Amino acid sequence: xxxxxxxxxxxxxxLLVAFSCLNVAVAQDSPPANGGAPVGNAPxxxxxxxxxxxxxxxxxxxxxxxxxxxxxxxxxxxxxxxxFKLFYLVGLFLVWVWTAKWIDEDAGSLKVRQELWNGVxxxxxxxxxxxxxxxxxxxxxxxxxTLGYAVPMGLYVNERNQRVPESGxxxxxxxxxSVAMRVLARMGVNVGGKNAVxxxxxxxxxxxxxxxxxxxxxxxxxxxxxxxxxxxAKELLYDAIMRRSTxxxxxxxxxxxxxxxxxxxxxxxxxxxxxxxxxxxxNIFKVLSAMDITERRKAQDGSFRAxxxxxxxxxxxASQGLQIGEKMVLRILDQSASVxxxxxxxxxKQLFDAIASTVQQPHGMFVVCGxxxxxxxxxLYAALKQIxxxxxxxITVEDPVEYKMENVTQIEINxxxxxxxxxxxxxxxxxxxxxxxxxxxxxxxxxxxACQAANTGxxxxxxxxxxxxxxxxxxxxxxxxxxxLLADSISAILAQRLVRKLCVDCKxxxxxxxxxxxxxGLPPEKVDKFFRPPRNPEGTCPTCNGLGYxxxxxxxxxxxxxxxxxxxxxxxxxxxxxxxxxxxxxxxYMKEEGxxxxxxxxxxxxxxxxxxx
Numbered sequence: 001x002x003x004x005x006x007x008x009x010x011x012x013x014x015l016l017v018a019f020s021c022l023n024v025a026v027a028q029d030s031p032p033a034n035g036g037a038p039v040g041n042a043p044x045x046x047x048x049x050x051x052x053x054x055x056x057x058x059x060x061x062x063x064x065x066x067x068x069x070x071x072x073x074x075x076x077x078x079x080x081x082x083x084f085k086l087f088y089l090v091g092l093f094l095v096w097v098w099t100a101k102w103i104d105e106d107a108g109s110l111k112v113r114q115e116l117w118n119g120v121x122x123x124x125x126x127x128x129x130x131x132x133x134x135x136x137x138x139x140x141x142x143x144x145x146t147l148g149y150a151v152p153m154g155l156y157v158n159e160r161n162q163r164v165p166e167s168g169x170x171x172x173x174x175x176x177x178s179v180a181m182r183v184l185a186r187m188g189v190n191v192g193g194k195n196a197v198x199x200x201x202x203x204x205x206x207x208x209x210x211x212x213x214x215x216x217x218x219x220x221x222x223x224x225x226x227x228x229x230x231x232x233a234k235e236l237l238y239d240a241i242m243r244r245s246t247x248x249x250x251x252x253x254x255x256x257x258x259x260x261x262x263x264x265x266x267x268x269x270x271x272x273x274x275x276x277x278x279x280x281x282x283n284i285f286k287v288l289s290a291m292d293i294t295e296r297r298k299a300q301d302g303s304f305r306a307x308x309x310x311x312x313x314x315x316x317x318a319s320q321g322l323q324i325g326e327k328m329v330l331r332i333l334d335q336s337a338s339v340x341x342x343x344x345x346x347x348x349k350q351l352f353d354a355i356a357s358t359v360q361q362p363h364g365m366f367v368v369c370g371x372x373x374x375x376x377x378x379x380l381y382a383a384l385k386q387i388x389x390x391x392x393x394x395i396t397v398e399d400p401v402e403y404k405m406e407n408v409t410q411i412e413i414n415x416x417x418x419x420x421x422x423x424x425x426x427x428x429x430x431x432x433x434x435x436x437x438x439x440x441x442x443x444x445x446x447x448x449x450a451c452q453a454a455n456t457g458x459x460x461x462x463x464x465x466x467x468x469x470x471x472x473x474x475x476x477x478x479x480x481x482x483x484x485l486l487a488d489s490i491s492a493i494l495a496q497r498l499v500r501k502l503c504v505d506c507k508x509x510x511x512x513x514x515x516x517x518x519x520x521g522l523p524p525e526k527v528d529k530f531f532r533p534p535r536n537p538e539g540t541c542p543t544c545n546g547l548g549y550x551x552x553x554x555x556x557x558x559x560x561x562x563x564x565x566x567x568x569x570x571x572x573x574x575x576x577x578x579x580x581x582x583x584x585x586x587x588x589y590m591k592e593e594g595x596x597x598x599x600x601x602x603x604x605x606x607x608x609x610x611x612x613x
Contacts, residue, residue: 121152203238205308209288229280252325264500289317297321346553359383364491365454369472376463392434397424421446438462444480454489469493469559487569495557497611499603500549506541531601555594
């Protein structure tokens with residue numbers, strides 16, 4: 001069925017066949033010599049070879065016999081041509097041609113067995129139309145033609161919808177409703193109220209401005225709907241969300257505003273805007289975030305949210321004045337994203353068991369370290385999922401609240417109102433907590449209170465900025481925590497990074513050279529092949545959009561604090577000695593953990609060396 005074809009010549013050929021069949025049918029039923037007058041009960045001359053007197057065996061027709069399709073038109077006797085049937089046949093044929101063309105292009109872009117579906121649509125359609133022309137009854141012909149069109153169309157849509165996200169599916173209730181709303185909107189009919197009207201003519205995303213609940217508060221969403229660049233702003237955010245971006249960077253240039261998206265931790269350029277449109281988009285986001293649009297030199301920050309496909313998405317906005325304009329960065333936080341469990345983080349079993357055992361302790365402190373964007377908060381949320389929120393009182397202090405958890409008290413700090421991590425931590429310790437999660441230990445006061453809480457019967461989860469687990473230990477000491485207090489409170493430190501996962505549909509295997517193997521620190525005789533993104537791709541992979549990577553996975557380094565390490569911390573021994581003791585207890589470096597992923601084909605060696613030094 002591997003078949004490629006030209007729809008133009010196919011359409012012409014099939015129309016010629018159809019009209020030939022119709023002309024033959026009309027010619028066979030041409031009017032009689034007497035003008036097609038009703039024959040009535042006149043005797044019929046027997047035809048040679050027929051049974052004599054066959055007509056006399058049946059009663060005469062009460063209405064008379066008439067040759068043709070129009071009983072009230074004597075001048076059209078013998079005329080069997082039906083315009084209604086012809087229009088339906090030609091109309092369905094044209095729809096079939098358009099559908100076949102769409103399937104050909106759609107299957108090619110999504111790589112959904114293009115040649116197979118081309119052949120199926122062509123074969124079933126041609127057979128259906130030819131059988132319909134041979135059917136003596138129109139209802140039967142209508143059923144056969146419609147079946148020949150609908151069956152391959154439905155089967156293809158079912159397969160292609162499994163390859164695309166919910167927003168890209170066709171012939172679903174959401175898609176049909178969206179098409180109907182757009183058609184009615186072009187006709188001047190708005191259906192679904194103001195929320196639905198805001199979607200029409202643009203991407204299905206609704207921007208909702210920040211509400212400060214102050215006197216004379218205005219609806220910021222309605223304020224910007226008629227602004228120049230509003231549709232471009234919606235398309236920018238919709239495209240960023242569909243491409244799984246975590247950050248959107250708007251950077252002014254001399255004659256344009258460049259756009260860059262951070263996808264899986266890596267920046268990718270997007271289509272830029274002209275400078276006028278770019279400045280208008282920045283102003284729209286500032287209005288939605290309740291920021292001062294007249295201030296273009298000082299740094300400002302704010303937030304707004306959006307509704308898209310039934311889920312809430314938060315945007316944290318930060319602007320900074322530059323010499324040639326104003327730069328803006330938007331952090332995208334999908335509030336509807338489900339919190340992952342530790343099993344979903346891709347850890348090996350021994351590492352998972354050690355972390356699960358640590359977070360289930362009645363008291364202590366579990367610290368996760370790494371740079372910004374390393375997934376520290378995701379790991380802490382996953383650790384909280386290991387604890388029964390109905391049996392324990394769990395309180396979190398975050399900046400901002402990234403994921404909403406059921407039956408968990410979540411507090412968002414507000415520095416402008418004087419609520420910091422330290423002040424909030426003092427307050428929640430009087431709320432009888434069993435588990436406390438601190439978004440980040442930024443100062444010595446917060447770190448000291450966290451250690452004291454861990455020593456007084458609470459389980460504390462927190463993060464700190466450090467490159468590895470040993471450095472995190474010294475970082476806490478540098479913040480002013482006394483070594484004896486730290487040694488008694490800390491249970492384990494987890495350092496982590498995020499590496500991109502290779503796309504399973506387009507990754508390619510290759511034989512690494514000796515230099516790459518030595519760089520990885522692996523024995524050459526035990527390395528058969530590594531995997532990498534395609535060097536010479538035949539086309540854009542629909543799964544990863546040609547990036548070669550899809551999603552990220554964690555690379556971890558777990559440092560479990562035992563009694564020997566506690567004594568070394570109290571005695572203020574060097575971090576080199578502490579690292580040697582940790583290695584003696586079986587701690588693996590992040591690079592060693594990452595090589596497991598390289599050998600298994602989860603990520604590439606270049607990606608691991610890019611993230612983990």
